[in-house]
Structures are given as structure tokens and as C-alpha cells.
């Protein structure tokens with residue numbers, strides 16, 4: 001594996017506008033046919049995370065590095081030799097027609113933390129700067145048709161000022177809300193060709209949906225990122241797997257601390273757990 005040779009694509013003002021407004025953006029047709037074929041082969045061969053093989057290239061794909069730097073990092077921490085945000089989780093789903101969202105517990109619209117509370121995972125904007133908190137990039141390796149099973153988003157809910165109406169304001173989902181059906185009906189859907197990416201803040205209400213598309217399965221890689229300041233997931237990735245990556249990519253997996261030295265490079269004694 002080698003580092004990407006292409007420079008990161010900067011986040012445009014239009015992307016910033018829509019990401020801030022909606023809490024998510026779609027990047028259509030990012031991957032080439034050859035990349036899609038190689039990655040799909042690995043997934044259909046049984047890959048469960050995107051940390052190895054061709055899938056590893058997605059972790060720091062130039063199409064998302066510029067965006068992640070913009071929404072997770074800040075000026076004094078930027079550098080060419082290392083990333084200024086972290087990766088902390090990756091999983092893959094293959095869903096065939098008939099797959100039910102009740103099967104995996106994420107079918108109920110949910111967020112990372114309960115709404116309207118201060119915490120290190122939440123979406124914020126200050127000083128004309130987005131701080132997205134826990135952030136997901138979904139790579140769709142097969143076509144997605146709106147209404148047939150992609151992830152859905154309640155656009156704008158990452159900035160909601162009122163709670164979801166359920167009995168427990170500490171619940172990070174809309175369970176038992178009397179408005180559940182109307183909230184679900186308001187959720188945004190996307191259609192996209194294979195090789196597209198969706199970036200969303202996990203402060204946004206989102207849900208898995210039944211896969212109804214019988215033309216192709218859903219074949220999606222979900223990679224999760226955070227700022228240098230905070231960690232949500234346990235990483236669950238061996239030192240050997242990280243060590244086999246090119247050095248800049250390894251820096252995505254360094255420890256989550258700041259004071260007491262320079263925290264830029266990954267090493268055995270500077271890994272996130």
C-alpha cells in the first residue's frame with residue numbers, strides 16, 4: 001500500500017453551506033470503475049472493515065481528506081506529514097433485497113449523544129468554522145436508489161433546539177416520540193451511482209432502512225472520524241495492521257491526547273486503544 005499521490009480536494013463553499021444546513025453531503029461518483037471493482041471484490045469476499053487491501057485507500061481518500069480537515073481540524077494542527085483528524089471505526093454492510101433495518105438496531109433514527117446537550121461529539125459552528133464532532137463517511141460501492149434502502153437523514157436536526165418528544169430527553173434516538181412517523185416521513189433520501197460517498201455528522205438524526213432494491217445489494221463501507229480531541233469508539237485494530245500502512249495513513253490511528261509532547265506520528269506506544 002502506498003500514500004495517495006493526489007492532493008486532497010478542498011471543501012468548497014457550496015459544500016460547507018450544505019453540510020452546515022443539512023448535516024450531510026453527497027459526493028457522487030468519486031471512485032473509478034477499477035477502484036470500485038477491486039473494493040467490491042474484497043467486500044464480497046468477506047471483508048468486515050475497511051482497514052486492509054484496496055478498501056484501505058478509502059480511509060484517507062483525497063476526495064474526503066479536504067472535507068474532514070475542514071470540519072474536524074483547525075489551523076495550528078494542520079501538517080503535510082500527518083492527518084489532523086483521526087479515524088476510529090470502520091464497518092461494512094452487504095444487504096440484499098429483503099434485508100430489514102430492524103435486524104441491526106440502527107433502523108430507529110438516532111444520534112451519537114442526546115440532543116441539546118454540550119459534549120465533545122456534537123456539531124458546532126464558531127468563528128465561521130465547522131466542528132462536526134463524530135463524523136461518518138459512507139462509501140456506496142453499488143447503486144443506491146432513493147426510497148429503496150440507503151441511510152436516511154433528518155436534515156437540519158444536528159442543530160435542533162428542541163428535543164425529539166420522547167419520554168426520556170437523555171435518549172439518543174426518537175424512540176417513543178409521538179412524532180416518530182412524521183419525523184421519519186421528513187427524512188431525506190439520496191440516490192447515487194456506485195463509488196459515491198456521503199459525509200454526515202453523527203449529531204444528525206439518521207437511520208438504516210430496509211433494502212428493497214432487487215437490482216443490486218447494498219454494499220457500503222462506513223468509516224468514522226473524530227477530531228484530535230475526542231474519541232467515541234474503541235478502535236479494535238492491531239498494531240501490526242496499522243504498522244503495515246503508509247506512515248501518513250498510520251497517523252489516523254494515533255493516541256487521543258495533546259499536552260506533554262508532540263502528538264503527530266503513530267507508534268506502538270502512541271496508539272488509540
Ligand SMILES: O=C(O)CCC(=O)C(=O)O
Nearest residue numbers: 106136151207208209222
Ligand atoms: O446502516 C445504515 O444505513 C446507518 C448506519 C449508521 O447508523 C451509522 O453509520 O451511524
Ligand SMILES: [Fe+2]
Nearest residue numbers: 106110111206
Ligand atoms: Fe448511526
